[in-house]
Amino acid sequence: MRELAALDIAATAVAGGVAFGGSWEGCYRANLGSRIASRILWRVAEFDYRNEQDLYSAARAIDWPRYFRVERTLRVNVTAQKSPLKSLEFATLRVKDAVCDRFRDALGKRPSIDRANPDLRVHAFLESSRATLYLDTSGEPLFKRGWRAGAAEAPLRENLAAGIxxxxxxxxxxxxxxxxxxxGTLLVEAAAMARGRAPGAKRRFAFEKLAAFDTGLWERVKQEPRGSEHAPAVYGSDTEPKALNAARRNLAEAGVERWVKLERADLLERTAPAPSGVMVMNPPYGERMGSPEELARFYPRLGDALKQRFAGWRCCIFTADLRLPKLIRLEPAxxxxxxNGALECRLYEFEIVAGSHRRPK
Ligand SMILES: C[S@@+](CC[C@H](N)C(=O)[O-])C[C@H]1O[C@@H](n2cnc3c(N)ncnc32)[C@H](O)[C@@H]1O
Known part of the structure; x- marks a missing residue:
C-alpha cells in the first residue's frame, strides 16, 4: 500500500494483495512502477455460485467483446480457496466456454486459446460461495522486468528481491x-530503485491489448518523472566467476552497471567496502547448494566474519533456514x-556493533 501511495494510488489491504479503484492512469502507473506486485488484475464481475453451471452462466452474462477483440488469444486460470467444486480443470473449461460462447453469439466467431503465450488472461478466483472474475492487465508477471540476461543458480524473483x-x-x-x-538480483533492484528507474520500462503489458487501451495516456504515464536520481554506492561479490558474469550481464542489461562494483571474494575473508552500510544477501539453502550440515558449519564462521569485519553495518539475511540466528550466534534486531513461493522464510536483521561479540544473555 505504501508503494502504491507513492505512485499516488490509494489502496486497501485485501486477502492475498491490495485493492484499488480509479482510472486507467492508476492501472498503467501501477503496472509500470510497482516493484513488488506480481500482477495487477481488473475485477470485471463478482457473484455467488454453487456449481459449474452458475460459473458458466455468470461468465457468459459478461459482455466480453466490449473488453477485447476476438483476434486476441486467451488463457483462463482458475484458483480456489475452500471451493466446493471437485475439479478446477472443469471449472476452467466452463469459464473458457462461457467467454468463447459469448463471442460466438455476438460475432459468429470465437477467440483462440493460447496457453503458453496468450495476449490476455482471465483469472477466476473461487471462494466457498463467491466467485470473482478478473482480466489481467499485466500479462507476463511483473517480476519479469526484461533485464535478466545471465543465468545463475537459484536467483531470487525480482519483486521479492525489491521487497527485501x-x-x-x-x-x-x-x-x-x-x-x-x-x-545480482538484489543489486539490480537496489540500484534501479536508487536511480528511479521504472521496473516496467523494458517490457510490454496486457492492458495494451484491451479495447480500452489509450495510447496517449500510456505515453504520458511513461514520461512522468520518477523521483530523484541518486548516485548509489552498491557493491556485490561472490566466490563463483560464473555467477559474477551473470550479475555483470544483468546489471548491464538493466542499465545500472555504472553504480555497482563487482568483485570475486569469499564472504568469510572479504573486508567491508565502507565504514558503515547495509549488507543484504540470501545464502545458499537446500539440496543443490548447501546441505544442512554444511550450513551448520558455515553459519558460526559467518557470524565471526561479520563481528570481526563489519562493525557499523546492518546485516540482513534472507533464508528459509530457521536455525540461522542460533547458529550464527548473533541476536537478530x-x-x-x-x-519465497511456497517456502516459508525470514529476513533476519543483525546490527553489528564494535565489541559486541557475544549474544546478550
Ligand atoms: C542463493 S545464491 C544467491 C542468489 C542471488 N541472490 C540472486 O538472486 O541471483 C547464493 C550465492 O552465494 C555464493 N556463495 C556461497 N558461499 C559463498 C562464500 N563463502 N562467499 C561468497 N559467496 C558465496 C554462491 O556462489 C551463490 O552464487
Whole structure:
C-alpha cells in the first residue's frame, strides 16, 4: 500500500494483495512502477455460485467483446480457496466456454486459446460461495522486468528481491553490499530503485491489448518523472566467476552497471567496502547448494566474519533456514516472515556493533 501511495494510488489491504479503484492512469502507473506486485488484475464481475453451471452462466452474462477483440488469444486460470467444486480443470473449461460462447453469439466467431503465450488472461478466483472474475492487465508477471540476461543458480524473483531491499530500510545515501550476489538480483533492484528507474520500462503489458487501451495516456504515464536520481554506492561479490558474469550481464542489461562494483571474494575473508552500510544477501539453502550440515558449519564462521569485519553495518539475511540466528550466534534486531513461493522464510536483521561479540544473555 505504501508503494502504491507513492505512485499516488490509494489502496486497501485485501486477502492475498491490495485493492484499488480509479482510472486507467492508476492501472498503467501501477503496472509500470510497482516493484513488488506480481500482477495487477481488473475485477470485471463478482457473484455467488454453487456449481459449474452458475460459473458458466455468470461468465457468459459478461459482455466480453466490449473488453477485447476476438483476434486476441486467451488463457483462463482458475484458483480456489475452500471451493466446493471437485475439479478446477472443469471449472476452467466452463469459464473458457462461457467467454468463447459469448463471442460466438455476438460475432459468429470465437477467440483462440493460447496457453503458453496468450495476449490476455482471465483469472477466476473461487471462494466457498463467491466467485470473482478478473482480466489481467499485466500479462507476463511483473517480476519479469526484461533485464535478466545471465543465468545463475537459484536467483531470487525480482519483486521479492525489491521487497527485501525495501524491508532493509536501505537509503540510497548508504553503501549497500550483497556479498553472495549470485546473478545480482538484489543489486539490480537496489540500484534501479536508487536511480528511479521504472521496473516496467523494458517490457510490454496486457492492458495494451484491451479495447480500452489509450495510447496517449500510456505515453504520458511513461514520461512522468520518477523521483530523484541518486548516485548509489552498491557493491556485490561472490566466490563463483560464473555467477559474477551473470550479475555483470544483468546489471548491464538493466542499465545500472555504472553504480555497482563487482568483485570475486569469499564472504568469510572479504573486508567491508565502507565504514558503515547495509549488507543484504540470501545464502545458499537446500539440496543443490548447501546441505544442512554444511550450513551448520558455515553459519558460526559467518557470524565471526561479520563481528570481526563489519562493525557499523546492518546485516540482513534472507533464508528459509530457521536455525540461522542460533547458529550464527548473533541476536537478530528484527525478523520478518516472508514467503519465497511456497517456502516459508525470514529476513533476519543483525546490527553489528564494535565489541559486541557475544549474544546478550
Ligand atoms: C542463493 S545464491 C544467491 C542468489 C542471488 N541472490 C540472486 O538472486 O541471483 C547464493 C550465492 O552465494 C555464493 N556463495 C556461497 N558461499 C559463498 C562464500 N563463502 N562467499 C561468497 N559467496 C558465496 C554462491 O556462489 C551463490 O552464487
Amino acid at each position: 531491499v525495501m524491508l532493509t530500510g536501505w537509503k540510497p545515501e548508504e553503501a549497500l553490499l550483497d556479498p553472495m550476489c549470485g546473478g 528484527r525478523r520478518t516472515p516472508l514467503w
